[in-house]
Amino acid sequence: MLKTFRRAFVLSLILVMPAFADTFVFTAIPDADETRLKERFQSVADYLDSKLDVDVRYIPVKSYAAAVSAFRNNQVQLAWFGGLSGVRARALVPGSEAIAQGKEDQAFETYFIAHDSTGLKPSDDFPMDIKGNTFTFGSKGSTSGRLMPEYHIREAFNAAPEEVFERVGFSGNHSRTIRLVEAGTYQVGAVNFKVWEKEVASGDVNTDDVQVIWKTPTYPDYQWTIRGDADQRFGDGFTDRVRQALLSMSDPALLEKFPRSAFVPASNADYEPIRNTAEKIGIID
């Protein structure tokens, strides 16, 4: 019996040995329907694999923080981050850079959505009468689902969300926010406008039960970020080749996965506003 245990132990130690020495691994924040993550990004992995001369692998993660940690720990070298997760990741990995963003990410928006029973109506000004309702953000680490809506709520009421609303929750991702507000579990929610538009277009939202009541001013959001040591590990000019591969992605079926119309160049400086906002509400040091 003991012998068996020992054998099992030795075997599990053997598994500690690195297995994927020179595979280029990327991940993406799980911002929408997590059951489809693999099919969503596997085609992107295949595309990159064909454009770069290394093996490319996609690995799904369960949370925004897990994406940042995997990037920081060098278990992934490239990531499709949100604005905030990208800022966090680049602060933790010196030398890493934002290399491309979606065309829409230059002017991204958050939609505040409300359940029909609240009687809230669409308006151009911040909807002050959301006060006292129940409210859900997306993931705790989301830019469009947490950072920007919380910023605007704090600006409008000069108080923390917990003081403004009867109940505050974190749904986990944008599709779930839509589902929760649609079902009335929460009366009001904040959602990534691209996910909202995609779900409405595909008929997954019952717009009799839930509608957009306010749109935030625009801000920069998602971007591809690569580690600073990528050239050293995968050869000179590798970062440029990755950037080129991303910028030249033109297959609508691939772009639809994000969903974006095209990718355009990005730089770390583009995300200064996000970092400032995050510091203001105290979720980064």
Place this chain on the structure above:
Amino acid sequence: MLASPTVRVTLIVTVVGILCAFLGDLAITTVNPWQDLKDLFLGVVTPDFFSIDQVGVALLRTVAFAFVGVALGSLAGFLLSLVFGSRVIRIGCAFVRAIHELFWALIFLQFFGFHPLTGVLAIAIPYAGIFAKVYSEILEENDPTPERVLPEGTGRLARFLYARIPDALPHLVTYTSYRLECGLRSSAILGFVGLPTLGFYLESSFSQGYYSEVGAILILFYVLIATLRHWARPRLIPAYLVAAPFFLGDGLPIVWGNVSRFFTQDIVPAPIRDGDGLGALGDWLTQLLLNEALPGIWNTLLLTQIALVCTGLVTLIAFPLISRHFGNRVSRGGGHVLLVIARSTPEYMLAYILLQLWGPSMLPAVVALALHNGGIIGHLIGRRSNEIQLRPDAPSGFNRYSYELIPRVYPPFLAFLFYRWEIIMRETAILGILGIHTLGFYVDSAIQEIRFDRAILLILVTALLNIAIDVTSRRVRRYLRLQTRVTCEGH
């Protein structure tokens, strides 16, 4: 009557529980909670086993992580149990088992990342602490006679192997196989934080409302647990153990620099890391304790006490369902099925499901904890009640229940309830990850904000609170002169 310690303790716990229920938030906030419940039920009866292509692999991984984790835990626990007399070892074991598997997984994820070792250690470490304690209790309870008849000068090892082990072995095996079942539950749950086990897919499918996929995963999980004793035969175990490490998946390679960075930088409090001095550290600590630890402790205790009373209620309602003193063969069969489902469903999974259906409050957590723990204790008390012989002219129905059985099973009932107090608290804390504002909520927030210094401190607070409950529970049990047999799946 008030002079009886049993009555007094029962009254105090009940009154505290009711007070907590007034202070806690127990609302159902969904507009239409029954619609989702109906959809879920429809999903379970129309399971879709083919839409998730990974589900077979996930099932395999769930079993593999459970086997490797429990095997390592039991080996380490056995070795530790031999030196359990040492105070340091005892405290160390109490400490590692006070931290929930999910917290361990969240910690290891930060530096081992998506490597199988994360899942294996997340199970093995807390289990080692539990095994050490229970194994040492089993060895201690041994009949001392065989040792006395050994000749003078028998070596310690021979003494141990020939006089202690043979007597204790059946109990050790029974307990270990029970823990294997727990290990399968833990392994499945680890998927919720990103390991490739069943929980990973359950969480994803549930959050999208793909109830037929949820149904398929739940059914697979119940079948796995219910058939455990048929496929996990003692003779096959060595084969499973040898095979299991090969089915953990390859994950991603460990970068060892991350490990040292985690311990030398990440978990060092930010003011010290940035060299801001002791004053800043004081502020940092005060802020963390006031804004996160205290509200977390308060909510954790509220929820624990409500759940403890409700667990007691569920137990008292549930145990007659399988007791031979009530009903007939058919009704007891149904009762067994109900209790098996209640205790096989991990409370984390149950709370997750109920939270989706009823909205965010303490209610889903209370119901989940009460059903799961009430199912376990109800099963034990039901079995205990079967050993009771009633007089032929004993009353039937409610009088039999209240005048014949309750007085007889009440002491073991209280013993098991208090035994699980600490377990309920540990689960309560972890349920915070789902959004209820117990300690786990603040731990999860700190991790989402990549502030591991705060996360670790809050996990320490959780562990200390758990140890405090454990000590209190032992005192109460001693005050009531209650004994639990350790081999009775108490943990």
